[in-house]
Amino acid sequence: MCGVIGIFDCRGRREPSRDLLARMNDSxxxxxxxxxxxxxxxGVGFGHRRLAIIDLSGGAQPLFNEDRSVVVVxxxxxxxxxxxxxxxxxAGHFFRTHCDTEVIVHAWEEWGVACVQRFRGMFAFAIWDRNRETLFLARDRLGVKPLYYAFLPDGHLIFSSELKALYLHPGLPRQLDPGAVEDYFAYGYVPEPRTILTHALKLPPGHHLTLRRGATxxxxxxxxxxxxxxPAAPAREQDLQAELIERLREAVRIRLIAEVPVGAFLSGGVDSSAVVAMMASLSADPVNTCSISFGDPRFNESAFAAAVARRYHTNHRVEQVEPDDFALVDKLADLYDEPFADSSAMPTYRVCELAxxxxxxxxxxxxGDENLAGYRRYRWHRFEERLRSALPLRLRRPLFGTLGRVYPGLAWAPRPLRAKSTLQALARDTVEGYFHTVAVVPDEMRSRLFSAVFQRELQGYRAVEVMRRHAQRAPTDHALSLVQYLDIKTYLVGDILTKVDRASMAHALEVRVPLLDHTLVEWLSGLPPPLKLHGAEGKYLFKRALAPYLPEDLLYRAKMGFAVPLAGWFRGPLRERLRAAVLGPVLAESNIFDRDYLIQLLAQHQCGARDYSASLWSLLMFEAFLRRVGLGPGGVAA
Known part of the structure; x- marks a missing residue:
């Protein structure tokens, strides 16, 4: 696990500044x-920071082929x-090391751009081939590893593992992308391929980019x-269970290769427990496991994690996150380099620190949740789809739209009584309905959140277009499979994998993800949807297959997740800090927000009338981002 950076002159042979490359690399x-x-x-400069995992003495980068005409980071x-x-x-290639990096160099020589089809793993790399005068960038299929790039006005391309390195290049324009701001407040992150800056992009998962010197x-x-x-060929459920376990075990096995200590996160949920069970079956030594416990029993899975640890005799460590662990608020802006509103980044940071x-x-x-339909929202989406199929959109839109507007927002009530969101979703088509379900700040709130100046900057753009773009090219139209696909393309890579990559690499920890082995993902995608969501039970086949390995009360209990008590923080210890950020000069001078609506959000939340904690957290993280990268005043043109 490492960090890469580079500068490439698309037009000629201008030599990059060694000092600039060094500063970008050191960031x-x-x-x-x-x-x-x-x-x-x-015309070319590469930089590399190495976390040594395999071939500790011989895997230094940048790494070359025999005649040094091809180099990789x-x-x-x-x-x-x-x-x-x-x-x-x-095939005749000579190897000087025993590391996987050198395989990339020779695979490029042998197979060219098709080399990526041969790789099984997580990767983001850049190759410079002097003989072909070609720069080749590639990112792994699921986007486990990040890669950012930007075409600069002066004809250079720059790339890096994190945006913070690109920020150091003086030629990168620092103009906010209005569409990315709209996306962020809808999703809580900036989905691929955008970044928060107009001139910087993410290389999407499963993509490569080829540049030849002289391109104009x-x-x-x-x-x-x-x-x-x-769809897979029909098979007995018992046979599919056995095959699932064998495929998972193999995905785990190949991820145990390392010359450094290896362990696992053990949250007490189904997915991490399954990984630990497979690791234990493959290792003669006790598995190293760690987990975070919470003081709030609604989110505390530590007892289930401890039960798995006892069953498999792991070396288990637990650390409790205190309910006032909000010291990381400022740290998050430094970690993520663009606004990122998943508050579970804080406990994720802590569990990586512990590991x-x-x-x-x-x-x-x-x-696991995306591939095996584990999210509760999938059940609600299926229910809503059944209702949508009963009436055409031309009738549903006015009927349920009106009901959704007049029905009270009972956010405090049990889910069956919180019909407002469901009614609003039923007034939409399939994609827009699912987007409404996952939106952090719903459409109606964003329309009031943004200033008239910023609304003009958006020119009618709406964040739902991200999902529409993916839906239009989805390889499935099944109601469940489609939203799984949308989550794999958006939430998984933009939120979950981004969160884990930054939190882990902040501690120089490599995280490997067996359930995202691409051969396993391909196989799981072809399973019949009822074997994923069976009645009200998500991960149906997975849980049945795991019955010999994990206790029933763990497999079939209600799903928990990392959470922090934002609502209470914003009415208590973070009350004044939140007010200073939301109503302070940075957001005011950005020209993005309607100040009167910001005042209303704060007042209604802090008096307890409404829970706007997710929206307010998004604002707090956006303000921290603007301060961090120096984009406060004038971030969007007036």
């Missing part, structure tokens, strides 16, 4: 504290590198993989 020191190095030649792990290296040796116009990334959702005391590599259970 990602936390991603790779073991080693750092640069490579500079006319790389972040990630290629789990099938041993098999690929044997294949490449048989920016080129677009090309997709090389997508989740297929091709790093024991291990350098940790396996996680991320991806």
């Amino acid at each position: 990602q020191f936390h991603r790779g504290p073991d080693q750092g190095a640069l490579h500079i030649e006319p 790389y972040n990630g792990e290629i789990y099938n590198f041993a098999d690929l290296s044997e294949e490449l040796k048989a 116009t920016p080129v677009a990334p090309q997709e090389y993989w997508d989740v297929p959702f091709i 790093r005391r024991q291990v350098t590599v940790a396996l996680s259970g991320d991806g």
Whole structure:
């Protein structure tokens, strides 16, 4: 696990500044504290920070082929590198190291852009081929590893593992993208391929970008993989259960390869517990596990984690996050480099901090909910889809739209009585209805949140277009599979994987994700949807398959998750800090927000009339971002 940076002159051979490259590289020191190095030649500069995991003595980067005409900087792990290296040796390639990085160099020589199809793992890398005068960037299929890039007005391309490195380049325009601001307040993060800046982009998962020296116009990334959702051949449920376990065990097995200590996050949920169970079956030594406990029993899964730890005799460590652990509020803006509103980033940061005391590599259970339909919202979406199918949209929109406007917002009530959101969702089509379900700040609130100046900047753009774009090219139209696909393309990569990457790399911890092994994801996507969501039970086949490995009360209990008591914080210890941020000069001078509506949100939340904690947290993180990157006054033109 590492950090990469680079500067490429698309037009000619202007040599990059060594000082600038060094500063960009050092900004990602936390991603790779073991080693750092640069490579500079006319028109090209690469930098790399290394966290040594495999071939500790021989895997330094940038790494070259035999005649030094091809050079790579790389972040990630290629789990099938041993098999690929044997294949490449048989084809005549000579290896000087025993690391997976060198496989990328020779795979590029042998297969060109098709090399990415051969890699099984998580990766983001850049190759410079001097003989072909070609720069090649690639990102793994699911987006576990990040890669940012920008085409600069002067004809350079810059790239890095984190935006903070790009910010250091004086040629990068610091203009906020109005569409990205709209996206952020809808989703709580900025979805691919946008970043918060107009001139910087994320390379989307499953894409690569090829640039040849002398290109006069920016080129677009090309997709090389997508989740297929091709229905599998009919099979007995028992056989599918057995195959699921074998595929999971193999995905875990290949992620145990390392020359440093390896462990796992153990939350007490189904996914992380399944990963630990597989690890225990594959290891002669006790597995190192860690978990976070919460004082609030509504979110405390530590007892379930402890039960799994006892069952598999793991070396288990637990640390309690106190209910007033809000010291990380400022830290988050430094970690994420663009606004990021998932408050569970705080306990995620803490569990990564805990894990790093024991291990350098940790396996996680991320991806299970998206692949196996574990989110509760999938049940509600299926219910709403059944109602939508009973009436055409031309009748539903006026009927349920009116009912949704007049029905009271009973946010405090049990879910069946909170019909306002459901009525509003029924007045929409399938994609817009699901978008309404997941939106952090709903459409109606965003229309009041933004100033008239900013509304003009948006030129009618709405964040639902992100999901519409993915839905239009989705390989499935099944109601459940479609929203799983939308979450894989948006929430999984933009929120979950981003959160874990930054929180883990802040502590130089590598996190590996077996449930996002692309061969496993392909197979799971083809399972019949009723084997994922069966009645009211999500992850149906997975839970049935895990019955011999995990206790029933863990498998079938109500889902919990990392959460922090934002509503109470904003009425108590963070009350004044929130007010100073939301009504202070940074947001006021950005020209983005309607101040009267900000005052209303604060007043209604802090007096207890409404719970606007998610919206207020989004505002607090946005204000911290503007201060952090120096985009306070004048972030959007008046």
